Amino acid sequence: MKSHQAVALATQPAKAFNSREGFLLLLLKLRTFIALILIVGFFSITVPDFLALGSMVIMVKHIAINAFLALGITFVIITAGIDLSIGATLGLCGMIAGWLITKGIVLPMFGIAIFPSVWLIVPIVLLTGALIGAGNGWIITRYNVAPFICTLGTMYILRGAAMLTSGGETFPGLQGNPQLGNTGFDKIGAGNFLGLPYAIWMMIVLALIIAYIARRLPFGRQVYAIGDNERAAELSGVKTKQVKILVYTLSGFCAAIAGIVVSSQLVASHPANGTAFEMNAIAAVVLGGTSLAGGRGTILGTLVGAFVIGFLADGLIMMGVSEFWQMVIKGIVIIIAVIIDQTQNRMQQKAAVVAQKALIEESETKP
Numbered sequence: 001m002k003s004h005q006a007v008a009l010a011t012q013p014a015k016a017f018n019s020r021e022g023f024l025l026l027l028l029k030l031r032t033f034i035a036l037i038l039i040v041g042f043f044s045i046t047v048p049d050f051l052a053l054g055s056m057v058i059m060v061k062h063i064a065i066n067a068f069l070a071l072g073i074t075f076v077i078i079t080a081g082i083d084l085s086i087g088a089t090l091g092l093c094g095m096i097a098g099w100l101i102t103k104g105i106v107l108p109m110f111g112i113a114i115f116p117s118v119w120l121i122v123p124i125v126l127l128t129g130a131l132i133g134a135g136n137g138w139i140i141t142r143y144n145v146a147p148f149i150c151t152l153g154t155m156y157i158l159r160g161a162a163m164l165t166s167g168g169e170t171f172p173g174l175q176g177n178p179q180l181g182n183t184g185f186d187k188i189g190a191g192n193f194l195g196l197p198y199a200i201w202m203m204i205v206l207a208l209i210i211a212y213i214a215r216r217l218p219f220g221r222q223v224y225a226i227g228d229n230e231r232a233a234e235l236s237g238v239k240t241k242q243v244k245i246l247v248y249t250l251s252g253f254c255a256a257i258a259g260i261v262v263s264s265q266l267v268a269s270h271p272a273n274g275t276a277f278e279m280n281a282i283a284a285v286v287l288g289g290t291s292l293a294g295g296r297g298t299i300l301g302t303l304v305g306a307f308v309i310g311f312l313a314d315g316l317i318m319m320g321v322s323e324f325w326q327m328v329i330k331g332i333v334i335i336i337a338v339i340i341d342q343t344q345n346r347m348q349q350k351a352a353v354v355a356q357k358a359l360i361e362e363s364e365t366k367p
Contacts, residue, residue, distance in 0.1 A: 025351065028344040032288050032304045039308060043315035050318065057196065063310030064203040065258050067303060069281035070288075071210050072254025074302045075247045077285050078227045080294025081140070081147040083248060086255040086281060088158035089132050090274030093125045093259030095162045098171025098269030100124065101182055115180040122188075126256045132158065133252020137245035155278075162271035171269040189264030199261050206254070211299040223247060227294030283330065284309045286337045291345060309333075 027034070043050045069086050076083045100121045104113035116124070132154070139150050176183035191198045214220035222243050225233035234240045258277075263269045288305030290297025312333065316326050 022351075025344065025347050028340060028347070029289065031340055032301055032308060035287065036304055036308050036311070039311050039315065043311065043318070047315060047318045050315065055318075057200075059310060059314045060307075061197050061199050062314060063306055064197075064199040065262060066277070066280045066284055066310055067203045067306040068206065068254050068258040068261070069277055070284040070302050070306045071206055071299065072251040073278075073281050074210070074285050074288075074290055074297055074299060075214075075223050076147075076251050077282070077290050077292060078223050078294055078297045079244055079247055080227050080230075080292075081244070081247070082151060082282070083133075083136065083251045084148065084151040084278050085132070085136060085154040085158055086251060086258075087274040087277035087279075088155045088162070089129055089252055089255035090259040090262060090277060091271055092132075092158045092162040092165075093129050093256040094263035094269040094273050095165045095171065095271055096128055097121055097125050097185065097260060097263050098174055099165055101174050101176055101185055102171050104180075115177075115182045117182055118176070118184040118188075121182070121185065122260060125260055126253060129256020129259065130249050130253040133248040133250065133255070134245055136252070137248030140248070141241040141244050159271070166269075166271065168271060172267070174263060174267045174269065185264055186267050187264075189261055189266075199265070202257065202261070206257070207299060207303050210250075214299055219243065219246070224295060227291075227296070229295075279334070280309050280313075280330070281306075283334045283337060286334070286341055289341075289344075291341055292338065293345060 040051075049055055069090070073083050073086060100116055104115040106113045136147075136151055136154055139145055140147050175186040188198055193201055214223070222233065222238045225236070225238055226240050226243060230240055255274075259274065262273055266273075284305035285297070285302050286292060286305070287308055288298065288301030288303070290302060309330075313326065313330070316329065321329075
């Protein structure tokens with residue numbers, strides 16, 4: 001009889017935690033969906049035609065750009081890393097596409113210039129982005145450089161390289177020349193399929209692929225293991241260096257996709273394209289529930305976070321809010337997202353400790 005009473009007393013702290021703070025923890029986990037509902041509800045009341053089909057398609061088309069970057073950087077942040085160079089990668093990749101379309105590949109020894117088709121330009125640009133990401137991952141793992149410092153340096157290098165490609169000028173007229181056989185690049189940003197822009201379909205496909213990798217493939221489990229405890233993952237046989245290099249490679253690849261879409265939509269490439277885009281991407285990832293400490297996050301959460309950031313930005317523009325105030329509001333959102341993330345981490349740790357104590361006390365009371 002006394003043994004059963006002791007077990008009941010031992011489990012009271014866990015039950016008390018569940019009753020007092022479990023609901024709050026659930027709200028924190030669902031914060032992205034709650035924020036999305038509140039933002040859409042607010043702007044649907046304050047902004048005429050906010051929910052109109054045409055407006056929604058345009059906004060989701062804008063959101064796709066941030067989603068490309070955010071989806072790519074999600075795995076990086078899950079491994080407790082960061083990639084500040086994705087915005088600059090976007091800009092440089094766009095400039096490379098612009099260079100190939102307007103200037104071609106110059107062969108001075110033969111006095112000619114080769115103008116590749118769009119079907120060749122796109123793979124070249126994607127490969128460039130992937131190599132930039134792989135370079136970041138290699139430096140971070142080979143020389144044990146902090147990801148923040150490495151990618152910050154890469155960001156400046158890429159911005160300078162983008163400027164050097166054109167002397168700081170824009171590459172206009174990216175629709176190509178029929179006589180050179182390099183037309184069609186503008187279709188990537190302007191084309192539609194079943195009534196939706198290609199960019200939206202690309203976002204959906206990319207999200208499904210990355211979600212499948214995260215949930216179904218060993219690589220996805222290894223990414224989470226590294227973020228949770230890199231040393232333990234290494235001892236269990238995970239090739240942590242190779243996985244981290246691949247994670248940064250994916251980030252650069254996704255940034256290259258964004259660079260192609262942005263330049264195609266503008267039908268021009270400018271070296272400043274993508275400036276500060278990395279901040280929006282990081283905000284989307286953190287809002288989506290991915291922990292900056294690593295080991296926790298979902299692709300769906302990142303996608304919803306991108307929608308929160310996108311609807312917030314476009315809604316403020318449609319309300320006529322000053323660009324300066326938009327920057328202030330975005331900064332506040334990022335800070336709040338980080339605070340909520342830290343609060344959720346502390347509550348989950350507390351819940352784990354309480355549950356562990358209850359199990360220990362229960363085992364001690366067993367005859």
